Amino acid sequence: MSFENNADMSVSQVFKLAEKFNCFYLTGLKSPDYKPFLVEGFQVGLIRPDVMKQLLKYPEVFCVSSGYVELNPAFRDYEERSTQVERVLKAIRAENALIALKGWRDEASISLFKFNNHCYEVKTEFASKSFFKIDRSAVCLFGIKSYGVSINGYTNHPAKGLCLWFQKRSATKQTWPGKWDNMVGGGVSVGQGVLETVHKEAMEEASVPQSLLKNLISAGCVSFFFESERGLFPNTEFVFDLELPLDYVPRNADGEVETFEMVSADACIDKIASPEFKTTSAPITVDFLIRHGIITAENEKDFLKIVELVHVPLQRIYKRNRDTPIVNNIIKENGTSATLKNM
Amino acid sequence: MSFENNADMSVSQVFKLAEKFNCFYLTGLKSPDYKPFLVEGFQVGLIRPDVMKQLLKYPEVFCVSSGYVELNPAFRDYEERSTQVERVLKAIRAENALIALKGWRDEASISLFKFNNHCYEVKTEFASKSFFKIDRSAVCLFGIKSYGVSINGYTNHPAKGLCLWFQKRSATKQTWPGKWDNMVGGGVSVGQGVLETVHKEAMEEASVPQSLLKNLISAGCVSFFFESERGLFPNTEFVFDLELPLDYVPRNADGEVETFEMVSADACIDKIASPEFKTTSAPITVDFLIRHGIITAENEKDFLKIVELVHVPLQRIYKRNRDTPIVNNIIKENGTSATLKNM
Numbered sequence: 001m002s003f004e005n006n007a008d009m010s011v012s013q014v015f016k017l018a019e020k021f022n023c024f025y026l027t028g029l030k031s032p033d034y035k036p037f038l039v040e041g042f043q044v045g046l047i048r049p050d051v052m053k054q055l056l057k058y059p060e061v062f063c064v065s066s067g068y069v070e071l072n073p074a075f076r077d078y079e080e081r082s083t084q085v086e087r088v089l090k091a092i093r094a095e096n097a098l099i100a101l102k103g104w105r106d107e108a109s110i111s112l113f114k115f116n117n118h119c120y121e122v123k124t125e126f127a128s129k130s131f132f133k134i135d136r137s138a139v140c141l142f143g144i145k146s147y148g149v150s151i152n153g154y155t156n157h158p159a160k161g162l163c164l165w166f167q168k169r170s171a172t173k174q175t176w177p178g179k180w181d182n183m184v185g186g187g188v189s190v191g192q193g194v195l196e197t198v199h200k201e202a203m204e205e206a207s208v209p210q211s212l213l214k215n216l217i218s219a220g221c222v223s224f225f226f227e228s229e230r231g232l233f234p235n236t237e238f239v240f241d242l243e244l245p246l247d248y249v250p251r252n253a254d255g256e257v258e259t260f261e262m263v264s265a266d267a268c269i270d271k272i273a274s275p276e277f278k279t280t281s282a283p284i285t286v287d288f289l290i291r292h293g294i295i296t297a298e299n300e301k302d303f304l305k306i307v308e309l310v311h312v313p314l315q316r317i318y319k320r321n322r323d324t325p326i327v328n329n330i331i332k333e334n335g336t337s338a339t340l341k342n343m
Numbered sequence: 344m345s346f347e348n349n350a351d352m353s354v355s356q357v358f359k360l361a362e363k364f365n366c367f368y369l370t371g372l373k374s375p376d377y378k379p380f381l382v383e384g385f386q387v388g389l390i391r392p393d394v395m396k397q398l399l400k401y402p403e404v405f406c407v408s409s410g411y412v413e414l415n416p417a418f419r420d421y422e423e424r425s426t427q428v429e430r431v432l433k434a435i436r437a438e439n440a441l442i443a444l445k446g447w448r449d450e451a452s453i454s455l456f457k458f459n460n461h462c463y464e465v466k467t468e469f470a471s472k473s474f475f476k477i478d479r480s481a482v483c484l485f486g487i488k489s490y491g492v493s494i495n496g497y498t499n500h501p502a503k504g505l506c507l508w509f510q511k512r513s514a515t516k517q518t519w520p521g522k523w524d525n526m527v528g529g530g531v532s533v534g535q536g537v538l539e540t541v542h543k544e545a546m547e548e549a550s551v552p553q554s555l556l557k558n559l560i561s562a563g564c565v566s567f568f569f570e571s572e573r574g575l576f577p578n579t580e581f582v583f584d585l586e587l588p589l590d591y592v593p594r595n596a597d598g599e600v601e602t603f604e605m606v607s608a609d610a611c612i613d614k615i616a617s618p619e620f621k622t623t624s625a626p627i628t629v630d631f632l633i634r635h636g637i638i639t640a641e642n643e644k645d646f647l648k649i650v651e652l653v654h655v656p657l658q659r660i661y662k663r664n665r666d667t668p669i670v671n672n673i674i675k676e677n678g679t680s681a682t683l684k685n686m
Contacts, residue, residue: 194641219634223651293561304658311654314651
């Protein structure tokens with residue numbers, strides 16, 4: 001199974017965590033049960049059997065063939081595609097058929113603090129044109145690449161050394177309620193740029209004043225591919241470092257954060273590896289600890305693999321198109337596939 | 344050819360450079376003309392036709408079949424493999440058949456300052472056990488993954504802002520003579536660890552005193568896959584950041600550096616993109632500029648792809664083994680392959 005010829009079989013906590021937040025990349029990605037989702041001939045996602053079972057009910061929107069699912073190519077433009085997809089998703093939500101859609105955000109439920117529309121663009125690559133927009137809660141049903149920002153708020157404490165700030169998500173959050181998380185984070189929604197999103201989230205989640213925001217340093221990005229019961233999460237986070245004064249305490253403004261805590265660097269790994277930490281936020285902290293010399297080649301036998309697992313190459317991960325050879329199998333009514341000879 | 348649906352066809356200087364130092368990863372990697380090189384059943388490299396032509400002369404050491412080249416599995420251990428490979432390489436060098444071997448380093452030519460043996464371990468992954476050792480100059484003939492260290496020496500100048508130090512390689516260097524390079528760098532040789540190598544190179548190349556070396560910060564690693572006329576370079580560099588005082592000037596101790604120069608951050612991209620810069624050192628600087636907020640999503644349309652191109656997943660890039668299906672083709676005497684029907 002493995003080409004590993006290493007006699008030392010022990011696996012570190014960080015490496016286990018990196019495999020956990022990449023569970024789909026490492027095991028599910030090659031599975032024939034996940035069908036490419038195509039739009040205008042380009043693959044933008046993957047459809048799992050439980051989702052397939054629902055999409056089969058809407059053949060005028062989702063054209064299911066044996067090799068892939070394609071959004072009806074007769075839809076003329078961005079608006080029409082967006083509207084048709086939203087219609088289907090609302091119908092699926094009304095049936096309570098998929099847990100991800102319980103987080104659907106109608107205009108009526110948008111809080112006073114957040115004026116964005118909680119929709120994400122659906123594209124092949126970040127710099128590509130968008131085919132349509134989709135509610136954030138539905139992105140994981142299609143394995144659509146999503147983009148967010150995260151701030152590593154840190155301080156150099158004279159006694160404790162390097163320390164990182166974390167937030168505890170409110171118990172009323174739609175996703176990962178009550179879990180620990182990076183100090184600030186949020187998705188890049190329709191019509192918003194990266195920097196504008198990071199500033200907005202910094203003010204809403206942690207009340208970071210302008211005088212400190214000017215110290216934000218773009219520090220790269222982190223990518224991974226996770227799967228949960230809710231769906232598929234090929235995520236890329238634009239990461240920012242923010243060195244904070246010793247006396248600064250984050251203060252939440254939008255009701256989405258229960259509390260904040262400062263943790264010394266050497267206690268961070270236990271914190272992010274615990275079940276109380278949002279799995280899809282751990283990669284950002286792992287990357288920070290690598291860049292700041294806390295996770296190193298000296299203390300991590302699998303250091304190189306850990307670095308690779310926070311930089312999974314997602315931009316070109318979806319390679320299928322209409323011409324890719326179709327395996328001769330069929331989609332059954334329960335959404336799974338079978339080769340004709342097994343029927 | 345491409346799944347790109349982006350209307351903006353302009354490509355940035357940094358993105359072009361990232362494609363250049365990954366020329367093999369992006370184009371050559373899937374070519375059937377490069378044959379897997381196996382040892383004890385595991386792939387550790389790739390053989391190009393010009394090298395294949397030479398190896399065919401030594402069938403008692405390199406067993407060439409239609410699908411791959413394998414080091415004679417009858418060799419009993421590390422010592423025997425190393426000795427046999429060295430014997431063949433010396434014979435090839437004596438014929439002046441491959442330019443890479445002109446850099447062969449006999450014991451007699453080791454300078455007083457360098458007591459390492461200039462050999463690299465041949466392994467599947469960094470943490471794996473080594474099958475044999477090979478002279479550094481020959482590594483590229485087999486596309487063996489090589490590991491090095493690099494130091495980004497930088498300073499925060501009150502007027503010029505962030506500045507990086509670069510070295511100009513001596514005109515007598517075996518490889519990339521006279522080219523500009525990162526302030527300090529070197530390969531991780533047999534018997535040496537990462538940290539020990541970085542300290543050694545810092546002292547030999549730039550005379551960095553102990554009092555400053557303690558400020559070294561491990562900052563991750565960078566991987567890419569380059570090809571030149573000399574051979575194949577799947578390289579991983581362990582990168583270290585070192586903030587230096589304003590009045591510090593690097594001073595070479597081992598004769599391998601002609602001079603040093605400090606360059607402000609905004610002039611770095613022109614410097615590393617110029618033909619006077621060692622191509623395989625540019626990734627380290629690109630990564631530094633990303634981590635320090637100089638190359639950002641705001642100023643680079645292809646930011647995400649650039650980040651991916653300094654973190655190419657090399658650890659598992661060689662996946663072939665004896666059981667991988669063999670394409671029905673043959674190796675011709677000039678080292679190229681042909682399918683039987685073309686003969």
